[in-house]
Amino acid sequence: xxxxxxxxxxxxxxxxxxxxxxxxxxxxxxxxxxxxxxxxxxxxxxxxxxxxxxxxxxxxxxxxxxxxxxxxxxxxxxxxxxxxxxxxxxxxxxxxxxxxxxxxxxxxxxxxxxxxxxxxxxxxxxxxxxxxxxxxxxxxxxxxxxxxxxxxxxxxxxxxxxxxxxxxxxxxxxxxxxxxxxxxxxxxxxxxxxxxxxxxxxxxxxxxxxxxxxxxxxxxxxxxxxxxxxxxxxxxxxxxxxxxxxxxxxxxxxxxxxxxxxxxxxxxxxxxxxxxxxxxxxxxxxxxxxxxxxxxxxxxxxxxxxxxxxxxxxxxxxxxxxxxxxxxxxxxxxxxxxxxxxxxxxxxxxxxxxxxxxxxxxxxxxxxxxxxxxxxxxxxxxxxxxxxxxxxxxxxxxxxxxxxxxxxxxxxxxxxxxxxxxxxxxxxxxxxxxxxxxxxxxxxxxxxxxxxxxxxxxxxxxxxxxxxxxxxxxxxx
Amino acid sequence: xxxxxxxxxxxxxxxxxxxxxxxxxxxxxxxxxxxxxxxxxxxxxxxxxxxxxxxxxxxxxxxxxxxxxxxxxxxxxxxxxxxxxxxxxxxxxxxxxxxxxx
Numbered sequence: 001x002x003x004x005x006x007x008x009x010x011x012x013x014x015x016x017x018x019x020x021x022x023x024x025x026x027x028x029x030x031x032x033x034x035x036x037x038x039x040x041x042x043x044x045x046x047x048x049x050x051x052x053x054x055x056x057x058x059x060x061x062x063x064x065x066x067x068x069x070x071x072x073x074x075x076x077x078x079x080x081x082x083x084x085x086x087x088x089x090x091x092x093x094x095x096x097x098x099x100x101x102x103x104x105x106x107x108x109x110x111x112x113x114x115x116x117x118x119x120x121x122x123x124x125x126x127x128x129x130x131x132x133x134x135x136x137x138x139x140x141x142x143x144x145x146x147x148x149x150x151x152x153x154x155x156x157x158x159x160x161x162x163x164x165x166x167x168x169x170x171x172x173x174x175x176x177x178x179x180x181x182x183x184x185x186x187x188x189x190x191x192x193x194x195x196x197x198x199x200x201x202x203x204x205x206x207x208x209x210x211x212x213x214x215x216x217x218x219x220x221x222x223x224x225x226x227x228x229x230x231x232x233x234x235x236x237x238x239x240x241x242x243x244x245x246x247x248x249x250x251x252x253x254x255x256x257x258x259x260x261x262x263x264x265x266x267x268x269x270x271x272x273x274x275x276x277x278x279x280x281x282x283x284x285x286x287x288x289x290x291x292x293x294x295x296x297x298x299x300x301x302x303x304x305x306x307x308x309x310x311x312x313x314x315x316x317x318x319x320x321x322x323x324x325x326x327x328x329x330x331x332x333x334x335x336x337x338x339x340x341x342x343x344x345x346x347x348x349x350x351x352x353x354x355x356x357x358x359x360x361x362x363x364x365x366x367x368x369x370x371x372x373x374x375x376x377x378x379x380x381x382x383x384x385x386x387x388x389x390x391x392x393x394x395x396x397x398x399x400x401x402x403x404x405x406x407x408x409x410x411x412x413x414x415x416x417x418x419x420x421x422x423x424x425x426x427x428x429x430x431x432x433x434x435x436x437x438x439x440x441x442x443x444x445x446x447x448x449x450x451x452x453x454x455x456x457x458x459x460x461x462x463x464x465x466x467x468x469x470x471x472x473x474x475x476x477x
Numbered sequence: 478x479x480x481x482x483x484x485x486x487x488x489x490x491x492x493x494x495x496x497x498x499x500x501x502x503x504x505x506x507x508x509x510x511x512x513x514x515x516x517x518x519x520x521x522x523x524x525x526x527x528x529x530x531x532x533x534x535x536x537x538x539x540x541x542x543x544x545x546x547x548x549x550x551x552x553x554x555x556x557x558x559x560x561x562x563x564x565x566x567x568x569x570x571x572x573x574x575x576x577x578x579x
Contacts, residue, residue: 102559195539209538238545239538307522318499325500327572332565339575344502356501357514363498364491364515365522377525379535384528386539419517435539460540 003028004165008074008222011168015062015073022059022073022117026051029075029119033166040142040151042161044080045088046120051075058115070225070249072115077167079158080121081128082213083202084108087118091204092136093126095324095331095350105202106237107171107213107230114229122170123157126352127321128178128206130154131421132414135354140411145187145451149408152182158216159186169217169226173203175210176309177403177428180440183216184403184453187442189470190216191223194461195435196241198227199234207316210309210432220441220470224248227463243461251464252471257291259469261456262396264299267427273406275446280402283443283454286476287400287469294400300388304381305430310358310422311365311378312433317355318362324350357418386434389457397465399457402427403440407450427455437463441470483520487512 003011003025014020030048037043061067078084081091083101085108090096104112111118125135133141133156141156143149144164151160155172159182162170172179174192183190191214198213205211215226228249233242263284268277284294326332326346333345351359365374392399404424414421431438437460440453458466492512496503503511557570566573 099563102556102562235545235547239542241540301528304525304528307525310518311522311525322500326565327574328560329563330565336575339577340500342575343500347500348502351501356499357511357518359499359501360492360495360511360515361518363495364519367495367498374522376535377530379537380530380533381525381528382539383533383536384530386536418514419521422518422521433539 004032006168007219008071008168008217009219009225012071012074022055022062023052025073026055026075026117026119029167033119036164036166039147040144040160040164040166041139042122042141042157042164042166043077043120044090044092044123044138044157047087047118051117051119054117058117061115067115069114069229071169071229074116074168075119076111076116076169076171077120077122077158077161078108078118078170079124079155079172081124081173081204082107082171083204084118084121087121089121089204090138091127092124092138093351093355094137097137097331099329101202103202106199106234108202110230111171116169119167122155122161125154125156125354127204127355128154128173128175129317129354129358131177131181131424132409133157133182134411134415135352137352142411143186143408145449146408148410149450150185150411150414152185152408154178155216156182159183159188159190162186162188162216162218169215169222171213171226171230172216173211173213174432175206176313176432177425179214179216180403180428180438180453180455181425183440185408185451187451188216188218189220189223189439189441190214191227191439191463191467192431192437193227193231193463194437196239197437197461197463198230199232199237199240201234201236205320207313208320209316210313220439220467220474221249221252223439224252224467224471248463248467251468253468254472254475256287256469256472259292259398259465260396261287261292261294261398261400261469262297262392263294263400264302265296266299266302267401271405271426272402276402276406276452279444279452280400280454283473284400286473290472290476292469297392297395299392299399301381301384302388302430305385305433306422306426308378308381308385309425309429309433310361311374312382314358314362315366315375316362318359318366321355321359354418382433385430389434389436393459397459398462398469401455403453403455404428407446407452431457436460437466439466439470441473483523484516485519485523487516487519
């Protein structure tokens with residue numbers, strides 16, 4: 001039996017049934033990483049010794065009945081912008097190359113309490129800025145489905161690790177599509193929860209009004225189980241919404257009869273790859289065959305989501321990243337004259353091109369004389385996009401469309417033209433602007449065998465509906 | 478997508494000003510590159526102006542948020558050493574910075 005092929009829930013069930021020990025699971029995972037990661041480079045650090053020690057501890061707790069979570073004993077991996085106490089958390093940046101957080105992120109505490117075992121930290125675009133994982137200071141991650149292609153980004157390491165069986169389950173973060181787009185490119189499932197569902201405490205900030213943490217795995221059920229573990233209010237993140245009922249895993253009944261699904265006609269217009277379009281229409285037919293109704297409708301203002309997103313995200317980034325000053329933690333240049341040079345030279349050497357570009361866009365749109373025309377205008381566009389979705393959800397339970405306009409690009413194709421890269425975020429960014437949950441589910445491949453993902457967007461806190469639809473779809477195939 | 482072609486002209490002064498705001502020093506080559514990149518990105522961003530937003534309130538948060546209050550008590554412990562462990566330069570339990578006042 002090849003253990004690493006199992007889903008997280010299947011593995012945990014075998015561990016509970018004593019068919020597999022936690023140590024065996026961890027060894028199998030580490031062996032797979034050892035075998036594959038020199039090729040794909042999903043990981044920024046591998047925690048073999050820590051994982052082995054923790055496996056014994058977790059096994060003991062499972063044996064004595066103190067650990068009963070559905071994910072107990074499962075090896076997992078965490079995107080490298082999520083703080084892990086004493087373990088390097090680099091954001092794939094030179095700036096934080098040697099940073100060891102003095103605390104765990106809330107999601108890490110939650111996963112540990114549920115008995116998962118962290119086997120490593122995952123590569124990403126620097127500070128989560130990018131759609132290909134090519135902006136990582138530590139080198140690119142390759143798409144396990146085709147190593148001449150990018151895995152998507154910014155959670156490229158997380159999606160690639162799940163696809164390459166280098167992890168059963170990973171945690172990524174999504175500011176404008178960074179969970180869903182790489183999940184789509186690598187042929188795995190990833191969900192961005194509603195803003196406020198998961199605590200961002202310990203997530204290194206990019207754009208705070210948009211950032212959410214979410215799971216990437218090889219099934220919707222694994223994502224639901226992980227979301228059950230990491231959701232909930234947190235005194236340390238005041239945007240976290242307290243809700244009484246999560247129970248995502250229990251919501252996967254397989255029954256989507258009567259579910260009303262809308263497909264924005266504008267999503268299928270110019271710019272969408274023909275093979276992607278076909279796959280999504282076929283997926284719609286599958287959902288119909290399961291008893292859902294699917295129809296096209298007009299979602300207004302979508303086109304303006306990208307400009308609004310890049311204004312808002314860059315503005316928040318320029319503010320958030322001002323903390324990297326070479327004083328309290330992170331990189332500092334060695335030679336300088338005076339404080340200003342410490343700041344400027346540290347930041348110029350410590351940050352890569354994409355990060356600098358977004359900080360400059362952010363500084364520009366927030367600067368005196370431009371604030372109203374750019375930043376305020378973007379906030380108004382955001383209001384209109386939210387309104388469009390509100391209207392859609394008066395009629396529909398979910399919105400269905402592609403996750404990305406194309407399948408995975410060739411390595412090296414995107415870096416020279418940032419605007420072209422930004423345009424690839426067309427279907428994902430509006431979901432972050434409106435704060436909604438969105439899941440990317442594999443729905444076939446193109447003629448070169450590259451995975452295609454469909455995106456299901458839910459109402460605010462409508463994770464259960466989109467997970468149920470995703471799970472039902474998976475089982476229909 | 479025709480709007481990709483529209484570029485905004487970014488002057489030397491603007492790029493110098495923006496780099497100063499972002500606390501970055503750019504080489505001449507980087508400045509030229511930044512002018513071109515920001516020009517095409519901001520040109521694209523300007524397509525937002527096609528959308529009529531008269532009378533629309535700018536929306537900071539997608540959902541209503543309220544201030545969350547707690548008692549003003551210290552909950553974190555004494556972890557000076559732990560925090561200083563990440564400092565690039567430290568001395569006698571403090572962060573070291575260059576002289577800031579003449």
